[in-house]
Amino acid sequence: MSLDALKQKLGEYFESFARGDDVPPAKRYFIEGYIQALLDSQSLSDSEARQLIASCCEASLGEDAxxxxxxxxxxxxxxxxxxxxxxxxTTSQ
Structure with missing residues (x-):
């Protein structure tokens, strides 16, 4: 997976929440694991990863999220x- 593919996966992840859909934990764990692999291989810095996640989240869910x-x-x-x-x-009282 390239950095562009990671951006796409993050976009899909946050867009699912924006639509009100449920996201299986396995999808989240996959993305987290891939981010960690990019960090470990020094293909992505910690600050770059955090900025990428925040910008993808903001695009779908807004600044507060x-x-x-x-x-x-x-x-x-x-x-x-x-x-x-x-x-x-379930009952009226």
């Missing part, structure tokens, strides 16, 4: 951006 990636320290972790499900009472 991307803030977590700009402020994140330590290991790079992709977050779930699922909308909260509506909760309705």
């Amino acid at each position: 991307a803030r977590v990636y700009r402020e994140q320290e330590g290991d790079i972790v992709l977050h779930s951006h699922m909308r909260r499900a509506p909760v309705y009472p």
Whole structure:
């Protein structure tokens, strides 16, 4: 996978959340693993990876959602951006 392919995968990941779709954890783990491989091989710097993730997130979900990636320290972790499900009472009281 090239850097362009990584950008595409990140775009698809965040676009899924923007549409309200669920994203399987395996997809997130794959992307995180590939980012780590790029970091380990020095094909991508930590700051470049964080900027790429934040910009892809912001393009799909907005600045507020991307803030977590700009402020994140330590290991790079992709977050779930699922909308909260509506909760309705099962009985009326």
